[in-house]
Amino acid sequence: MGKVERKKWSEEFSEWYNELIETAGIQDKRYPVKGMNIWLPYGLKIMRSIERFIHSEMERTGHDEVLFPALIPETEFQKEAEHIAGFEGEVFWVTHAGHDPLDIRLILRPTSETAMYSMFSLWIRSHADLPFKVYQIVNTYRYETKHTRPLIRVREISRFFEAHTAHDSFEDAERQIKEDLEIFDNLARFLAIPYIISKRPDWDKFPGAYYSLGAEVMMPDGRTLQIGTMHNYRQNFAKAYNIQYETESGDHEYAHQTTFGMSERLLAAVIAIHGDDRGMVLPPTIAPIQVVIVPIPKKDAEADVFAYAGEIAEELRAAGIRVHIDERDIRPGRKFYDWELKGVPLRIEVGPRDVAGRKAVLARRDTLEKLVVGREGIVEEVRKTLDAIHENLHKRAEEFLESHIKRVETIEEAKAVFEDRRGIVEIPWCGEESCGLEMEEALDAKMLGTPYPEEKAKAPEGKKCPVCGREAKFIARFARTY
Numbered sequence: 215m216g217k218v219e220r221k222k223w224s225e226e227f228s229e230w231y232n233e234l235i236e237t238a239g240i241q242d243k244r245y246p247v248k249g250m251n252i253w254l255p256y257g258l259k260i261m262r263s264i265e266r267f268i269h270s271e272m273e274r275t276g277h278d279e280v281l282f283p284a285l286i287p288e289t290e291f292q293k294e295a296e297h298i299a300g301f302e303g304e305v306f307w308v309t310h311a312g313h314d315p316l317d318i319r320l321i322l323r324p325t326s327e328t329a330m331y332s333m334f335s336l337w338i339r340s341h342a343d344l345p346f347k348v349y350q351i352v353n354t355y356r357y358e359t360k361h362t363r364p365l366i367r368v369r370e371i372s373r374f375f376e377a378h379t380a381h382d383s384f385e386d387a388e389r390q391i392k393e394d395l396e397i398f399d400n401l402a403r404f405l406a407i408p409y410i411i412s413k414r415p416d417w418d419k420f421p422g423a424y425y426s427l428g429a430e431v432m433m434p435d436g437r438t439l440q441i442g443t444m445h446n447y448r449q450n451f452a453k454a455y456n457i458q459y460e461t462e463s464g465d466h467e468y469a470h471q472t473t474f475g476m477s478e479r480l481l482a483a484v485i486a487i488h489g490d491d492r493g494m495v496l497p498p499t500i501a502p503i504q505v506v507i508v509p510i511p512k513k514d515a516e517a518d519v520f521a522y523a524g525e526i527a528e529e530l531r532a533a534g535i536r537v538h539i540d541e542r543d544i545r546p547g548r549k550f551y552d553w554e555l556k557g558v559p560l561r562i563e564v565g566p567r568d569v570a571g572r573k574a575v576l577a578r579r580d581t582l583e584k585l586v587v588g589r590e591g592i593v594e595e596v597r598k599t600l601d602a603i604h605e606n607l608h609k610r611a612e613e614f615l616e617s618h619i620k621r622v623e624t625i626e627e628a629k630a631v632f633e634d635r636r637g638i639v640e641i642p643w644c645g646e647e648s649c650g651l652e653m654e655e656a657l658d659a660k661m662l663g664t665p666y667p668e669e670k671a672k673a674p675e676g677k678k679c680p681v682c683g684r685e686a687k688f689i690a691r692f693a694r695t696y
């Protein structure tokens with residue numbers, strides 16, 4: 215059994231995804247506020263594994279965890295012009311408490327720049343306080359008016375990761391952005407998720423940023439999902455919030471700042487990219503159950519498959535593997551269905567013949583292949599197979615992403631790509647905003663930006679901008695997005 219059927223996953227992805235969020239026990243969407251869902255135990259366990267990895271990367275790179283209030287006074291929110299312009303249509307307001315109207319209206323944080331930066335102004339006094347690196351994983355609120363979708367576009371972003379840093383120079387802020395990219399790369403590998411990094415065009419950067427980088431993944435329907443962003447703010451916010459420090463030579467400078475943001479979209483990407491028609495397929499790194507053992511008793515056979523299953527479970531647990539034995543009194547086929555839906559990466563089936571022969575059957579969730587292994591070396595076999603599953607998930611996703619990136623030279627070719635399978639189009643561009651916007655219009659797609667780092671963004675010699683005919687300086691990426 216090789217290729218797994220991925221018809222529904224690929225042809226009716228949206229329906230497949232919405233169903234799976236409920237049936238696999240990730241979230242309950244019936245909460246009576248639009249765009250706000252309830253984390254169910256199984257889904258939350260998976261999200262917690264992702265968060266634990268982020269916390270460990272923050273620890274490794276010297277970020278301190280903080281926790282800010284969720285409410286921000288309008289006076290604080292109003293300080294950075296571009297940021298306000300970008301967010302005022304997206305914030306939820308709190309105007310009353312009890313029977314009393316509030317003298318200063320409050321907003322629910324859409325992200326925490328305007329909550330944090332007046333405090334940064336108090337905390338950061340000297341160059342010795344830099345680089346200053348804090349983060350938090352909190353809920354943030356955005357009045358999304360486009361179609362909301364669980365984990366992907368929600369109004370309460372309940373697992374919003376935001377790192378905020380301050381530096382004594384543009385160069386050190388750039389070093390921070392490089393570190394963010396490294397952290398992101400480690401996380402993407404942990405999730406077996408391939409991605410591309412693009413530098414956003416000026417008209418689509420984060421409100422108040424000098425530039426923004428976006429990390430995009432390819433979803434099964436050929437649209438991209440932005441699952442992370444890194445922003446260099448230069449001194450824009452420091453000037454608005456008076457974040458100054460005393461330099462070694464005694465004068466005062468505004469700090470340079472960066473931010474790095476991700477959310478529960480990371481889990482949406484894992485569910486979408488690795489899934490198949492039977493449901494989720496979880497990378498072993500974040501699977502709450504890595505191995506499910508299904509004992510298959512036969513009425514007349516006296517072999518005690520339950521005791522045998524228990525022994526194997528004990529040995530695997532002792533080796534640090536997350537194991538569950540499904541002892542429910544239902545047909546094995548029903549058990550297989552449930553655990554395949556929940557994406558358990560590896561199943562072990564043990565029947566009387568396996569007990570007698572001191573064997574076990576391993577069933578891989580990613581390829582549905584089965585292999586018989588000896589009882590003695592089972593821990594090593596399981597470990598090896600879990601690693602092979604992780605590798606295979608990453609490789610399969612990589613091939614999918616690669617096959618959805620197409621380099622073209624004309625608008626017509628680009629349109630044909632989108633007609634065929636959507637995906638990402640790379641096309642020469644002169645760098646003028648008007649030409650970029652015209653291509654977005656013509657392709658009915660968003661410009662993700664130019665490849666990052668810069669050296670990958672240059673157009674090959676002699677290429678022309680398909681809009682104005684001038685020499686193309688860059689390669690620009692376009693895609694239908696979430």
Ligand SMILES: Nc1ncnc2c1ncn2[C@@H]1O[C@H](COS(=O)(=O)NC(=O)[C@@H](N)CS)[C@@H](O)[C@H]1O
Binds near residue numbers: 358445
């Ligand atoms: N409505 C939403 N639902 C789920 N995730 C979202 C939503 N809006 C943004 N995100 C995720 O949150 C990440 C950070 O958001 S952001 O606006 O791009 N950047 C910031 O807010 C910066 N202050 C960095 S923390 C995005 O990359 C995206 O993956």
Ligand SMILES: [Zn+2]
Binds near residue numbers: 644679680682683
């Ligand atoms: Zn042009």
